[in-house]
Amino acid sequence: MSENLLPYDGETYYFGTIFSSEDARQYYESLLKTIIWRNDEAMMFGKKIITKRKVAWYGEKEFSYTYSKITKTALPWTKELLALKKVAEQRTNANYNSCLLNLYHNGTEGMAWHSDGEKDLEKNGSIASLSFGAERKFVLKHKQSKLKIDVWLESGSLLEMKGKTQEFWLHRLPPTKQVFEPRINLTFRIIV
Numbered sequence: 001m002s003e004n005l006l007p008y009d010g011e012t013y014y015f016g017t018i019f020s021s022e023d024a025r026q027y028y029e030s031l032l033k034t035i036i037w038r039n040d041e042a043m044m045f046g047k048k049i050i051t052k053r054k055v056a057w058y059g060e061k062e063f064s065y066t067y068s069k070i071t072k073t074a075l076p077w078t079k080e081l082l083a084l085k086k087v088a089e090q091r092t093n094a095n096y097n098s099c100l101l102n103l104y105h106n107g108t109e110g111m112a113w114h115s116d117g118e119k120d121l122e123k124n125g126s127i128a129s130l131s132f133g134a135e136r137k138f139v140l141k142h143k144q145s146k147l148k149i150d151v152w153l154e155s156g157s158l159l160e161m162k163g164k165t166q167e168f169w170l171h172r173l174p175p176t177k178q179v180f181e182p183r184i185n186l187t188f189r190i191i192v
Contacts, residue, residue, distance in 0.1 A: 005140070005149055010165030012140060014151050015091055015158040024156030028132035030080050031184050037103055041070045053109045059098035063191045065120055074098055081186075084130060088188050092160045094126035096188035107134070107179030113141065113170040116161075122190035126162040130188075131155060134181040141170045153185075 005012045019027065037054040048070075057065055058081055059074030066072075077085070085096055104110070116127055131153040138159065140149045153159060161171070173185075 009168035011163035013160045017154050017156040018158045019156035054103040056101040088128040092128050098189050098191045100187045102185045104183045107176035110175035111173040113172045115166045117166045120191050122192050125190040128188040129159045130186040131157050133183040134179045136183050139172050
């Protein structure tokens, strides 16, 4: 087990690369082709925003998942997603029933500060995040103390957030002009 990155109020573990560079490349290419990608939508200040970043939502049944006031319905698992889910479950010792995928075309696409605290998610449950493609910086920030922790997510790596992390910490993927390649991120979750 890797060490908890958070000094207090939560648990976040970075396992480093758990796939060989060859396996990571193959998963990346396969996910790029086989996943049904859609531009993400969010409601901000009463307006519907369409992002450049693409997303996909998969699960063991047609779960509905609402975030940013937009509801998505899960598509059935692909064989690659089932294989990746199994690996994530073995490493984190958790069981997942759904996966939200993000496709960032390059470093200019990121994710703003947020917590994954939607009511559909299991409270204090595990979220396993797999990364394929470009290496990107991931930042956690404590909601009260404002302490920041940076993690570089390599291709083929696994990060797990659980416990009180979503309650006390925000996280983001900051945009950068230094990254030109795409990154695919899979976040395995537990919908209740």
